[in-house]
Amino acid sequence: MFELLPPLNDKNLPWLDVIHPIVVHFVIAMALISVVFDMIGVLTGKKNLFEVSFWNLIVATVAIFIAIIFGQIEAGLANPYGASRDILNIHSTIGWSLAGVLALLTSWRYVARQKNPTALPRPFLALDVALAALVVVQVYLGDKLVWVYGLHTVPVVKVIRDGVLS
Amino acid sequence: MTAIATIASPINDIADSLGANDLPYAIPVHPNLVHLTIGLFAIGIAFDFAGAFYPLEKRLFRFLALPVTRSGFHDVGWYNLLACSGISFFTVAAGFYEMLLAVPLPGVRSVLGQTAIDTMLWHAIGGVAILLVIVAMTIWRGYQRFVWRKDLGRQVTWLYLLSGAVMLLLMGLHGSLGAWLASDFGVHITADQLLAAGADLNEVLP
Numbered sequence: 499m500f501e502l503l504p505p506l507n508d509k510n511l512p513w514l515d516v517i518h519p520i521v522v523h524f525v526i527a528m529a530l531i532s533v534v535f536d537m538i539g540v541l542t543g544k545k546n547l548f549e550v551s552f553w554n555l556i557v558a559t560v561a562i563f564i565a566i567i568f569g570q571i572e573a574g575l576a577n578p579y580g581a582s583r584d585i586l587n588i589h590s591t592i593g594w595s596l597a598g599v600l601a602l603l604t605s606w607r608y609v610a611r612q613k614n615p616t617a618l619p620r621p622f623l624a625l626d627v628a629l630a631a632l633v634v635v636q637v638y639l640g641d642k643l644v645w646v647y648g649l650h651t652v653p654v655v656k657v658i659r660d661g662v663l664s
Numbered sequence: 665m666t667a668i669a670t671i672a673s674p675i676n677d678i679a680d681s682l683g684a685n686d687l688p689y690a691i692p693v694h695p696n697l698v699h700l701t702i703g704l705f706a707i708g709i710a711f712d713f714a715g716a717f718y719p720l721e722k723r724l725f726r727f728l729a730l731p732v733t734r735s736g737f738h739d740v741g742w743y744n745l746l747a748c749s750g751i752s753f754f755t756v757a758a759g760f761y762e763m764l765l766a767v768p769l770p771g772v773r774s775v776l777g778q779t780a781i782d783t784m785l786w787h788a789i790g791g792v793a794i795l796l797v798i799v800a801m802t803i804w805r806g807y808q809r810f811v812w813r814k815d816l817g818r819q820v821t822w823l824y825l826l827s828g829a830v831m832l833l834l835m836g837l838h839g840s841l842g843a844w845l846a847s848d849f850g851v852h853i854t855a856d857q858l859l860a861a862g863a864d865l866n867e868v869l870p
Contacts, residue, residue, distance in 0.1 A: 514775065515843050527703025531747055549736040550743045557707055580870045612731070637699075641691045644846070647869065648855030651847045653769065654865075663865050 510575050510655045518568040519644070522637075524561035528554040529600065529633050533626040536618060545616040552611055559600040566593055572650065577658045582647035589639040596632055603629060675765060684861070684868075685854040686767045692852045694762050697755035698842065701748055702835060705798060708744030709828035711737045712820045738819040742809050749802040756795045763788060768849035769860055774841075780849045787841040794838060797831060 504512040532554040539547035569590070578586045603625055610619050648654040657663040675686065682688055714721065715737035725732040768780030778786070804824060813819050850856030858868055 509847055515840065515847065519843075520839075523699045523703040524707065526699040528707060530700070531704060531744065534747070535743065546736070546739050547743065549733075550740050553711065553736070553740045554707065554744070579865065582869075615731070637696060638691070641696065645685065645691050645695075645852060646854045648850070648853040651850060651853055651856055652772075653850055653856040653859045657859060657865065 506575065508652050508655060509650045510577065510658075511572065511650060512575075516572055516650050518565060518572045519640070521561060521565040521568055522640070525558050525565050525596075525600075526633060526637055528558035528561065530630055532558065533630045536623060536626050540618060540623065548611075548618050549615060552607055552615075555600070555604050555607055559597075559604045562593075562597045562600055566597060569593055576643070576649040577655075578643070578647070578649060579658065579663050580647075582643055582649060585639055585642050585647070586649075589636065589643065592632065592636045592639065596636060599629065599632065673767075675767065682765065683854070684857050685852045686765050686857060687762065687852055690854070692758075692762050694755060694758040695842070695846070697751060697758055698839070701752045701755045701798075702839065704744045704748035704751065705828075705835065706832055708741050708748060709825070709832065711744070712741030712828065713825055715741060716818050716820060716822075716825060718817070734817055735819075738809070741820065742805060745798075745802050745805055749799050752795050752798050756791050759791055760788065762852060766845070766851045767857070768845065768851050769856065772849055774844045774848055778841075780845070780851075783841050783845055783849065787838065787845065790834075790838045790841070794831070794835060801827060801831070 506512055507514070509515070532551040535547045535551035535554070539545065539551065573586055573590060576586065603622075607622065610617075610622070643649050644651075654663070675682070683690060685692075715734050718734040718737065721732075763784055766784060768784070770780075773779060774783055801824070805820065808820055808824065813821075845851045846853055850860065855865055855869060858865060
């Protein structure tokens with residue numbers, strides 16, 4: 499049955515490069531800029547910035563589910579070793595949680611916008627701060643998997659295949 | 665050629681203050697700022713497309729009971745691009761700092777057949793060129809929004825949208841060069857650099 503699966507390259511991937519880090523552009527950038535535009539909107543009273551942050555939040559929420567799909571596939575092929583196993587577990591847990599958090603935030607935001615698109619409920623700002631913090635922590639953990647442990651990089655995949663590293 | 669080979673890299677002068685990843689800190693900054701540059705540019709252009717094709721989408725949004733305004737879409741196009749412009753100066757600056765400290769693995773070629781230094785040079789020049797285009801497009805976008813197309817429903821020209829789409833393709837290629845600097849050439853990746861130094865990751869990266 500395994501011969502039906504596409505062959506894996508020297509980064510242990512069925513495709514050229516990792517896709518998850520590309521999809522997360524749209525979660526990280528849109529979630530963080532949504533928070534920034536909410537803040538600026540409240541500080542300056544520019545009401546149309548709330549519309550900008552609303553749409554960015556929608557994009558972040560859609561993108562995180564795509565990010566999770568590719569994240570799960572590539573995590574399954576990552577062969578984590580040492581402490582990177584724990585980091586990958588926490589990264590996965592926060593990733594799924596973040597999908598829930600983003601979906602809840604977006605639905606609340608949708609209801610608030612239906613009532614009055616030119617006002618932002620103040621408690622939303624507190625959740626914005628929490629969202630930004632959660633995203634930053636998640637990015638840091640993902641960064642460690644790539645930049646410290648080198649998962650899916652050619653040299654690390656090679657030593658794992660040679661059985662030198664486990 | 666031999667002259668270059670006999671002069672040791674100036675990075676050696678500060679080797680004591682750098683980690684195994686050839687940086688004074690564990691996580692490179694440039695790849696993180698890149699998330700913002702690419703995300704903001706892509707979604708900014710996407711929402712200007714949404715604003716341009718608004719007459720076609722109108723009925724769908726009414727069907728979904730989602731109140732939508734055309735100017736709202738173009739607001740996203742404008743503010744995201746504006747933010748992209750501001751942040752991308754830091755993206756390029758961090759990229760140059762980290763490229764100056766880059767020690768790519770020797771003897772490796774990318775899928776395009778390029779050497780590490782070729783990939784680095786193209787990524788460097790390409791990065792500056794893309795920054796210039798982003799800033800130029802922001803100015804262009806601003807003139808369309810506030811002057812030339814102030815009274816029009818569709819805030820951007822088709823040429824602007826085409827330019828955005830072409831830039832996204834170029835940024836995809838440019839980003840791939842950057843990705844290979846990490847995944848193939850091992851630049852600033854602790855594990856790859858330690859392996860190149862002959863270390864056993866089971867011991868040094870437990």
